Every structure is written in C-alpha cells, then in structure tokens.
Amino acid sequence: MIRVLFFAKLREALGCAELEWGLDRETTALEVRSAILEEYPHWREALSSPNVIVALNHEVVALDAQVAPGDELAFYPPVTGG
Amino acid sequence: MTPLIRVGEADFDAGTEISRVMALSDEIGGVANFIGVMRNTNDGRQVQGMQLEHYPAMTEKSLRSIADQAAQRWPLLATTIIHRVGYFQPGDQIVLVVTAANHRGPAFAACEFLMDFLKTRAPFWKKEVTADGEFWVDARESDNEAVQRW
Numbered sequence: 475m476i477r478v479l480f481f482a483k484l485r486e487a488l489g490c491a492e493l494e495w496g497l498d499r500e501t502t503a504l505e506v507r508s509a510i511l512e513e514y515p516h517w518r519e520a521l522s523s524p525n526v527i528v529a530l531n532h533e534v535v536a537l538d539a540q541v542a543p544g545d546e547l548a549f550y551p552p553v554t555g556g
Numbered sequence: 557m558t559p560l561i562r563v564g565e566a567d568f569d570a571g572t573e574i575s576r577v578m579a580l581s582d583e584i585g586g587v588a589n590f591i592g593v594m595r596n597t598n599d600g601r602q603v604q605g606m607q608l609e610h611y612p613a614m615t616e617k618s619l620r621s622i623a624d625q626a627a628q629r630w631p632l633l634a635t636t637i638i639h640r641v642g643y644f645q646p647g648d649q650i651v652l653v654v655t656a657a658n659h660r661g662p663a664f665a666a667c668e669f670l671m672d673f674l675k676t677r678a679p680f681w682k683k684e685v686t687a688d689g690e691f692w693v694d695a696r697e698s699d700n701e702a703v704q705r706w
Contacts, residue, residue, distance in 0.1 A: 479611070481611055481679070481681060482609055482683070483692040486692075529679070532613055532614040532617050532618075533617075534677075548611060548614070550681070551681065551695075552695035553675075553676065553677065553678060553679055553681060553695065554680065554681050554694070555608070555651070555675060555679070555681070556592050556650070556651050556675035556678070
C-alpha cells in the first residue's frame with residue numbers, strides 16, 4: 475500500500491484529498507499515476523497536467539521516481555506561499 | 557548553525573525574533589529581515605480574506621532544505637524562517653525571514669534568496685476570499701524568474 479495525497483486546486487478538481495493505493499512491488503510514479511487514472515479516468519485532465527508537481531516522501535521528484543510499498547506520494551499545483 | 561524553522565497558525569513578533577538572533581553570537585555584524593504581509597488587493601480584486609493551506613509533513617522539511625542551501629552559499633551565522641498557515645485578513649503577517657552574518661552582503665543576499673526559493677518551492681497554497689467568490693492564487697511568472705537568477 476501507498477498513501478496518495480492531493481492538495482489545493484487539484485484536490486478540489488478531483489474531489490479527493492487522499493487515497494490508499496494498493497502497491498505490492500516497486501514501480502514508478504508515472505505507473506502509479508496511470509493506474510490511478512484507469513480507476514478514475516475523469517481525473518485525467520487535472521492529474522496529467524504538466525504543471526502538476528509530484529512529491530515522494532516529502533521531496534519533489536520526477537515521474538520516473540521509484541515508488542515502493544509504504545511510501546507517500548503527493549500531487550499538487552504550483553506553490554504560492556510566502 | 558541550526559536554522560530556526562516554524563510553521564503554524566501563531567503570529568510572530570519580528571523584534572523578538574531579531575533580538576533572539578542577535579543574542580546568538582558576537583560575531584554577527586549584520587542582520588537582515590523580510591516580512592510578508594497580506595494585501596487587500598490581488599490581480600485587481602479586492603480581497604477580504606485568504607486561506608493558506610500547506611502539506612504539513614513536508615513544509616518544515618522543505619524550508620529546512622532551502623535554509624541549508626542558503627547556508628552553503630553564504631557564511632550565515634543564523635537563519636530564521638517562520639511561515640504562518642490558516643485564515644488571514646488584509647494586514648496580517650504571513651512570513652518572516654531573518655538572516656545574520658559577519659557582514660551585510662551575505663545577510664541581504666541570503667534573505668532575498670530564501671524568499672525567492674520559499675515562494676517557488678515550499679508546499680503552501682493560497683486561496684483568496686472575495687465578494688465574487690473564492691479563487692486559488694496562481695503561481696506568478698515573476699516569482700519563477702526571480703528564483704532563476706540565483
């Protein structure tokens with residue numbers, strides 16, 4: 475299992491803040507996203523946007539990052555703090 | 557030098573934080589600071605309030621990483637970053653950055669660097685409340701340009 479989190483405008487677009495996602499072997503963030511979109515195809519436009527940032531265990535990564543069971547993955551829009 | 561990083565709803569007093577930094581070392585010759593304040597207008601809209609959201613497990617780690625990068629570039633003697641979250645009204649303080657060094661050059665530069673980086677890297681998001689509804693603030697191109705120059 476991994477925990478998948480969505481923040482801000484992306485969370486509102488998907489109507490979902492958090493998912494527990496079944497994962498029993500290491501795979502890429504891209505593959506996790508693809509699998510999520512198979513289950514939720516109406517999320518495709520929002521979640522596949524090139525502006526979406528991916529964080530794995532609290533660090534920004536590229537989609538080819540390796541995700542393992544127990545990890546935490548987050549998808550979020552460009553940040554606007556400060 | 558361990559940066560002081562704080563994320564939370566509580567307000568801060570810049571004077572208190574600056575005094576705390578100055579008391580850390582007699583080697584400090586220059587202390588710089590920046591305070592981010594909520595404005596009452598943005599992109600032509602009158603703003604009544606703002607919700608500032610964050611990724612709790614990641615924000616402190618992200619700010620600490622940014623502070624560590626600044627410490628690698630400049631000989632800093634102290635760094636403080638306080639970023640508030642929650643609901644804000646115009647005039648409320650949002651963020652405080654304090655930097656200290658032997659001389660003013662590194663203190664000034666690091667202060668600006670920290671603001672440019674936290675505005676483009678740290679996982680915070682603002683949603684404005686206006687008379688016409690609620691709007692997520694868009695990331696600014698000017699902020700991305702600012703961070704490129706470092």
